[in-house]
Amino acid sequence: MAQRILITGGAGKVATSLRPRLAAPGRTLRLLDIVAPPAVAGTGDEEIVVASLDDAEAVRAACDGVDAIVHLGGQSTEAEAQEVLRVNAFGTYNLLEAARRHDLRRIMLASSTHAAGFHVRDDAAFPDGLPADLPPRPDTLYGWSKATIEALAHLYVDRFGLDIICVRIGLWFPTPPQNRGLATWLSPDDGARLVEACLSAPSPGFRIVWGVSRNTRRWWSLAEGEAIGYFPKDDAEVYAAERIAEFGEPDFRKDPELNRVGGWWCDWPLGRRM
Template structure:
């Protein structure tokens, strides 16, 4: 029986992921500071375990990691916030998780990084194929984005020093449908999100990798090559929502509009450290 720990297990992304990751031979262990909502009964007897507590509590982490085969790390602060919050929740919490996983002998971790780790990268940095590589150096747009760069580098430290397999997902917009024009390029569908995580969990010995978390969007300008190298082959395309989004917001200009040509979009303009 495979057991996978999902941190931030009560969150919106975790809820999308839980639905698609249910298997008869798998247990999903959910760690969060609040209880996750139960999933609808799918008739297959979804197997879930719940651990309530904080990523910054080593005793909670030791319990959560007992008997675990792999970790999907979604927990922490998911928006821009003050520096103490992002330091505690994202940087320190991720370090605590990696260290606890090492101590428990759990060697496969998938870390939810963010497009905001590379927010000030733009289309001018695209490669010969016209697409932005996933493993560009961090160029954060916010304190939140800075914390994700730190998460990635901590993951690389544990991969290099201890031989752990750590895959960081620079996630675009992981929603049931694209929330705006940026989503025509950056959307990650719920089903493709499951495909991405499953690929990261099953590929043999990836070492340390950084991958864009997007679907096979017609208007994408981020590369899928790094994900495809791990066995991630997305099938969904935000273009099915294009007519609706353009009618609502106008025709997008992915060549000139800074909201659409910078990885972090409007996050490059918000005040640092202001929660919103």
């Protein structure tokens, strides 16, 4: 059956890695971003929409004829409060409202680990890893904006019956960066597996899952992802010797940069590194 998926942030690095992995017969990817996305080998049928998430009319038009949404667009790093609220919170509101008006019910929403950044590893309380649906504890204004859109998603599920899976994404990179990535890496292939699970899980309602691979040193739970059919295959441990040679042996139980969900983002003074 033909399927059209709207991907916001279609020119970004995550969408660029996803496009060939989501290509399938009968599937069209509609890519929305403020700039046209680059050409990528191996992609299938694609449509380009150049628009901003804060343009409600353009977002509503982009949702016309769409079967599902993969929402990756927005401000992706720390910024002033007005900017993270305009792009992330208000932009997501425009998208969910457009989905509601088009009776479009299936959405994967890219949240972030930074929505829960100040939570700390606790093997005694959570031997199978920190649950994905921990209450928000944002580590930055950016993390605050992601916690805000999780709450907004819950509203649209409860009030309007949408199915929205919020993914608290770890380090989505081709290879795990630095030592932190040995625990929190999400490989591009597992990222695509997770997106497919979010698109196909039967009637999920509102869910929060970690965006993380099956890493040996992982201390975040996979149970919530497995409940929607996400079974990651990749393990950052294959890169461990290389990372340890460069950065030293990590201590994920005591080092605050490694045993907090948000890592060193928790130490940013507000207003710095923007």
